[in-house]
Amino acid sequence: MKNINFRQLLYLFLLLFSILILAGCWNRREIESIGFINSVGVDRNINNKIKLTVRIAKPFTLSGQQNTNVDERSFWLTEMTGDTVFEAVRNFLNHSPRRLFWAHNRFIIFGEEFARQGLNDAIDWFDRDNESRRTAQIAIVKGATAAESLQVEYELERDPSQGEAGVVEAAINGQSNIVDVKLHDFLLMLNSEGIEPVATRTDLVPTPQGPLDIRGNLKREKIGLTGKYIGAAAFKEDKLVGWLDGKQTRGLNWVKGKAKGGILVINNPKTGKRLVSIELIRSQSKIIPKVINGRPSIEVKVQAEGNIGDIQGQFDINLKTWEDMEKMMAEGIKDEIKACLRVAQKEFNSDIFGFGAAIYRNYPREWERLKNNWDEEFPNLSVKISVEAKLRRTGLILRTLQE
């Protein structure tokens, strides 16, 4: 300390202090001065400009304080156009009192028309911008524009984005008949060789007005549309080529090893008329590519496990019926995979399974030759499906009920 004199210390202090002042609190924005975007919809308007529709949270309607007005909508729906996405985003500043904040955006929704023309024009900004995150769900609206889709409301949630996120999460874990595609996944599929992207599919369902409340005078918001998440949107490159239904989508998930749950209904092994439902609990899959004499072929091995969830009719559960049920379960799974394979190969000609990528990983030299005419190869690709299904438990009871 002795060789630093007071003057030097003073200068040091002044320099350090100037950091605080000169920095000018760069990028400081109070939390209440921010418009948190929940969801964004991307369409084109009639002038072929990009139209962004955003749902901005109104935090003051969500707080638990007494003066909250429950009837007030918890979001502000507004739209803006521009030649590019970024221009449209900036144009919001001309009429939004709060600066928009993208880090909490959960959904990027595209209208069907926009998706058929290709997502590339819009998706770049969402990846490039430092606020926007790759965790936003990519969803395509079937038969409508994104702007319409943003008007959906859910009975159980005040905030529709919360509702959408809830439906997606429940369907992924409990049904496996939708695909879970975040911006990150979409970009990976888009930019990898030998795989075509899929995206979450959403349908708009008009909700019929329910009967009047018993009291008759209860003020009630009219809910016109609600969202339904089932199936998937299949792409070729960045362009939408078609829709998968729920069964086909689960077939896709079986192949990709992403089926986490769901109900598979098989015939009662005794009568064949009545039914047994099996709750799927876990699955694994393996795509084994082979190139023999330059001809590629694919073997898909799926291992699935399930529990008996529900039995109609009466039969003895013994080793034989158990094996019969496992066989039928395997058949059911194979059915779903085949359904998906058929549309992908024959209708869309889009390798949404990533068979090409599997060949690329195992036979990189052959792929160099194959990739140029993969579009011709893929529809005729021979795919062998083998399913190993196991039943594990029977629920709380073992025997069937007496008839």
Added chain:
Amino acid sequence: MVIPIFWRKLFKKMKNSEPVNNNNKNQSKSSNSYISSYLKENEESIREAFGNSADLVLRKVKIGANQNINVLIVYIEGLIDNKLMSKTVIKPITTFPDNKLKSPSPNEIHNKLKESQLTVNHLTEVYKLEDILNKILDGYCALIVEGTNKALLCDVIGFEHRPVSEPINESAIRGPHEGFNETIRVNTSLLRRRIKDPRLTIEELTLGKIGNTKIDIIYIRGLANPKVLQEIKNRIKKIKDEVDSIQLSGQLEEYIQDAPFSPFPTILNTERPDRIVGALYEGRYAILVDGTPYNLIVPCTLGMFITSIEDYTQRFFYGSFLRLLRWVSFLIALTLPSIYVAITSFHQEMLPTNLVLALAAQREGVPLPAVAEAFMMEIVFEILREAGIRMPRLVGPAISIVGVLVIGQAAVQAGLVSAAMTIIVGLTAIASFITPIYSIGIAIRLLRFPIIILAGSLGLFGISAGLLAILIHLTSLRSFGVPYFEPFGPIILSDLKDSLIRFPFWAYRTRPKFTTHNSIRQTARLKPKPLRQEEKEIEHNYGDD
């Protein structure tokens, strides 16, 4: 020099118009001299030295065959035990058996008194007036037989003091409930009772030009590092004859601490004898200051401030849990308001969506930016805390009502302050009181403010810069040669056993590395477990004997 002149005026009687010599203590020329054989002279000198103070008692008693020999009794009222005095001093003198000695000489009377007559426990013979003056200030009573030039000092000390009671600010559930009081001899007795070993050494020093405060340096010979003792003595010697007096241990702490400008205390103060005993067993030194219940431990580390006796009295799982809890609260108290400020004004993307919306809803309509709000609320809390300690007991409820209702509820309802901020400030306040030693809590509370400003201007970057600066400072500190941030910086593996968590007692093989050279504490095989076969046989043989 202004001070000596002021000084001289104040004590001119004592000084006897001699030029003041700063290095001399309070003895005047007369008190430096020897005891005179004329009682009158002695009486005058003593009276003069005390400026004829009201509580000075000079009593003459006549004894001897013809009641012709005067004995002067000198003491200070209030410092002696009256009953003891009359029983052990006055009574033996007044019933002096004069018939056995025919016309005894004063020296014979003196010797008789000294050797058999006086029934006091502790008796010394002195020849200097200075010794009389010093000792009667401690509560001794002096006897001078006329015609002798020596005096007898009898220990009849007895003055009012607070009894040994429960420590007020460092309480424990299962630990001992004895705390220090303001009397140094009582305090040393508390330590002696816990360490029954002659190696427990108490060195006494007297400090101050005027006050003559007693300071005891206590250590266990063979455990404590003698170099540290030398260092303590050197630092005390420097101020010994320079300061007026040392009244508080805090005062001594400021004179001898290593880093005078650091917010962190490098000397630990405690009112718990058990804490000092624990430190002595680790080879540390205790410095007791007369007149204050807070005594000092050197050298100390940061970890000792986060340690409570409770960590050791409860089983080690719970002790470790308490330790972790305190370290976490230490960090909460230091950084929570700044993290809140940084996140709400810079890093909104760091929180889950629902939480960020809830916070935004809270802040809706709050007029101040988060950093100003945090700063204001922290200051308000500091004011409330200070008022709570300083106010008269009877107005206590009023302060709580004002604090809770006006500042808490009303401010939130009026929308001046967000509810989240009151939660943050409240949590921070509670966390800052969890430290067992109050002085480290003060350090945290002071450091909180610069970090809030850093967070408000630079965000999390500012917080990490601030914490880094604190870390660098902590690792640079030394307390009497021992690294303050030990065992974390430098990392001492064996000392980590008693840091963030507490190992069971049988796992402590070594004493702290830096405080003692006598490092092996106990053997390694002390973990309780069933006896092995060989050991059982030995046990059995013992039983036969």
